[in-house]
Amino acid sequence: MGSTSDESRTPDRTTGATGTSTGTTATGPGRRDLIKRSAALGLISVPTMSFLSACASSGGGDEDKAEAGEKTAKNPLAVNDSAQLEFVLFDGGFGKEYAEDAVKIYEQNFPKAKVKFSATQKIQSTLQPRFNQGTPPDLIDNSGAEQMDMGVLAGKSQLADLTPLLDAPSFDDPNKKVRDTLRPGIVEMGQLDGDPVWIMYYAYTVYGVWYSQKALDSLDATYPETWDEMLAVCEKAKKKGMAGWTYAGKYPYYLPFSLYPMIGKVGGVEVLDAIDNLEPNAWKHPAVKACFEAYYELYKKGYVLKGTPGLDHIQSQTAWAKGKALFIPNGSWVENESANVMPADFDLAVSAPTGIDSSDKLPFGTIWASGGEPFIVPAKAKNTAGGMEQLRIMLSEASSKNFTTKVKSLTAYNGGTDGITLTPGLKSGVAALEKAGDNVVNPRLQDWYVQLQKEKIGVSGLGEMMAGRLTPAEAIKKIQGYADETAKDTSIKHYKHQ
Amino acid sequence: MQHGKYRFIVGFLAVPLGLYALFVIWPFIQSIYYSFTDWTGLSPEFEMVGFANYERMFDDDIFWKSLQHSLLFALVLPLVTIGLALFFAFMINVGGKRRRGGPVISGVRGSSFYKIVYFFPQVLSIAIVALLFAFAYNPDSGSINSLLRGIGLDSVQPLWLGDPGLALWCVMAVLVWSTVGFFVVLFSAGMASIPADLYEAALLDGAGRASTFFRITLPLLWDTVQSGWVYMGILALGAESFAVVQIMTTGPGGPDYSTTVMVLYVYQKAFRDGQAAYATTIGVALLVVTLAFAALVMRLGRRERLEY
Structure with missing residues (x-):
């Protein structure tokens, strides 16, 4: 959890199907019908089981990863400039415009690459089968009521370590690492145990x-x-x-x-x-x-x-x-x-x-x-470097300002509030953070x-x-x-x- | 005509049986298989763990609570719903006063109107019904407490869904409200097929409403009541109870686990906690409970079939 969007904190609103069949025989069914019904009842009693099992079984281990591109000052993560990037966003309280804007920058920087962008509220239903098949997308905003358990994902080696991203030069200033442009606590929150950083929380609550x-x-x-x-x-x-x-x-x-x-x-x-x-x-x-x-x-x-x-x-x-x-x-x-x-x-x-x-x-x-809106790069994604590069773009000052202006929330980027008009609550939040100084608990x-x-x-x-x-x-x-x-x-x- | 009879039958049955095996039987077998693994639901890797999930389930207080609530649902809901529905259906079809020149048996005045009114909740999705009642139960500005205040009962302002002693009953009331209409229509249809001369004979013998109901209507309606009972039990154990508990209650499942039911627990374990294997284990327990319920109802309800 730790996500700031509306849907993520509200209780899950998923509802079961309304099973109202119409078995209206005027005289009432006989014994055979009852047997049929009790079989049908089994059908209803374990619906979760059956559709769970539908998505398990053999997972493919195909590892046709995109080849690394050339590492340059402009491309510190060595992104393959012609590899496709797939980005799945949680379409929640923050909308999808901020991410679409960031995707445009990626497309500008890598004109030969195709970006497949989609936004959904059903993160788990769409992506769980793809993890099970071993073909997850390259970047996921794993948020909302259907958030996938990241402890389980990391524990089963499904997530990529984001340390290369954190150690790469930041988008705005090549002399500063991405790690040093973030708000306090963001990097630690992305760790679960040990050094690897599995999650990049983008919003700041x-x-x-x-x-x-x-x-x-x-x-x-x-x-x-x-x-x-x-x-x-x-x-x-x-x-x-x-x-x-x-x-x-x-x-x-x-x-x-x-x-x-x-x-x-x-x-x-x-x-x-x-x-x-x-x-x-x-x-x-x-x-x-x-x-x-x-x-x-x-x-x-x-x-x-x-x-x-x-x-x-x-x-x-x-x-x-x-x-x-x-x-x-x-x-x-x-x-x-x-x-x-x-x-x-x-x-x-x-x-x-x-x-x-x-x-x-x-x-x-x-x-x-603390951070909200957890972004993850799956370990088995084809273009992990591209996923991280997209995050690097989102963590630039311009993208962060764009986010704050559009959705009235801070981002993990430390700063990014100068020169834009803040709403009363946001202004008060920034002031509270300033007053707190180092006394921020998480x-x-x-x-x-x-x-x-x-x-x-x-x-x-x-x-x-x-x-x-x-x-x-x-x-x-x-x-x-x-x-x-x-x-x-x-x-x-x-x-x-x- | 005997020649090729079996081939003929098989030709008709193969497709439905195949579909049934593929989409019902096979998932069942798979689910039972997964209950012996440690599958998380989030990665294709898992190992066999034997009966570990079952041992864990038997030690799990929340599981026992949810089982208890599910059983209570399966017991109380059919009883109340079917009892009410029988009463309403009887009054609508048979219970009216005899009017001069009218038919021998008829419902109370305005019965065709009531029939439609009772059926109304059935056309609303259960999700919407649950949301509506969640608003009604709002202790601060909900319609129930407002009504109580309106008639001067300012001191009686229950927390409804916020009170562990009331929450489960509040949920049950919603399910009764939303399903009773369906059974009224079902039983009305059944009553319509009971020959009127049986009632006439009873009337001639001087039978009142109560004895007409217990001696004529109920015995002749028994099959319908029994299948209604099983159907209601399915609702109470399955999707319907999940929807209302999930949407309406504190937590959901509370306060203090007072409304948690087995289907909700399956859902939470599989999709919130990433413990799909344990969820299928609870699913298997739910399957056992449901089958036991159906078997029990059929056994207890066994009666001679009356021909008329």
Whole structure:
């Protein structure tokens, strides 16, 4: 996950076929018909199995790779200038225009090469069979609800190491490596274990507490830096008939967007690393307890919008945009996603999470920001150099600016915001990143252990606690149990912070 | 005419049986095979792992929860849906008051209108039904809680899908709502073929509505009810329950695993977690449950066939 597009965070919206057959015989079928029906029932009962199996079986090992081209200053990755390039993009919240623009540059630079570009939302359904056959495309934006598990792909040697790309000179400045033009954390996020970099996250997301500056001004308040101030602001809001907080109650794994960096601020980055590494008793750290208790207090004091546990992300964002609640934990995509319900004078702003008090380990401003929109180059692709070259083009300043202008999001390219007008939320995000400086945390649970993060910690732990059905102590115990279970589970791949 | 009879039959059966074997039987065998491997679904490489997936499944709390919910679906949904549908169908076709000069048996006033109304949900895709109800269950501005507020019940504002005690029942209610109409039409058709003189005889003997229903209608409708039962069970175990749980519920599958069902778990394991082999293992368990359900229904429902 770790992707910023709308579709990637929303729950998968795939729906089963509506199996309404029309077996209306007036007198009712006999026994033989019933037998037929029970056979038909088998047909329905294992649909997933059958279409899964349709795509397995023998994989071809044909390795007819494109020959390497000539390595020059303009072509540092030695792309074969006549080899075809195939690029499959996730057609989600960011659209496809930014990628089409980048493809045009590739075609200009390699006029003899044909580029086959396609955009789809069905990444897994289209590409899974091609991985199984050993004929994947050269560059994939592996994002959205149908994202393929990259831990599994890397573990099965299906991905190319992007280190050559990172060490190549950047598109704009031949004296600077691509690696040195990226925002902090991007390269590390692309590693799973060991040195190889499997994933290039292109978008850059800022997570935190989002609010309307106008609403906060109307309460005569500034964004609270300590938890006591937070409670005071919520009390003020409550007196005006406004809830302090709301969140995506049906998908409580939105809560960590502000809760995890808060834990990092209170207890230091080591606490978050220990949690990511699934260390025993990582969740029993006092910082975790303090932050859980702080959030629980929001519920206890009635500062959470009534009915929140039954709201999905869109419903909670709508209630928040309408001014029913002041704060919401979210990511920078919210500006785009809620654009149509947000009043024109909303004045969207984001802040790093509020801490407990001045004894916190890290200063106020510690924020969670990380890459989204993961691009991968399959190891078995015919033109891996071409795939990487296309990425090198996308990581240029001009392409990055183009992306930011078109889709209101930052990219992995460090900079690229000068000279363009930023929307209120984006501007506030850039300011928050500047304030954070080096104090940018990047918890990895949501990319490493999706099930643990989403349904176990999110829904069954935090969701239950914020609905008042678990106390913080019970929630911590339950979550620690889930983490231990995941650490012991041999069927999933485990990762560690380097 | 005996000459060439078998060749004639085989000629007709070969194509359908071949298709059936290719698209139903063969995938079944393949799926069972994959449940003994460690296939991820994302690469062509896999190894045999014996019964490891099955051992894991038996230790998996979430699997047991989803099995429990699926069984509850298969038990409660047919019972409620078919019970309601029988009641509605009876009232529409037989349950009306006798009017002077009218036919001996008739439905309640406006029954042809009701028949159409009950069938309406059937024309909506289950995905749309689920989305509509997700809006209705919204505790903040959904129609159900708004209605409760409107009639002065401000203190009764349940979280519906956000409440682990209610969520599963909310999902079931949606399935009942969307399928009951189909069975009303199915049973109406069945009732229409019951000869009217049987009812006349019962009326002459002084039978009331209840005894007419239990002594005449239900026994003569038994075959239809039984196949309706199996069909409803399929819906409850299969695609239909997946769609509503996936679209409507917290997580999906929650809160706190209160609505997870087997099909959802198969889907999540195969397409979210990259564990296709384990997903096929759960699929095999689902197959066993479904076949057992069908066998049970047929066994319990065995009765003498009445000729009329």
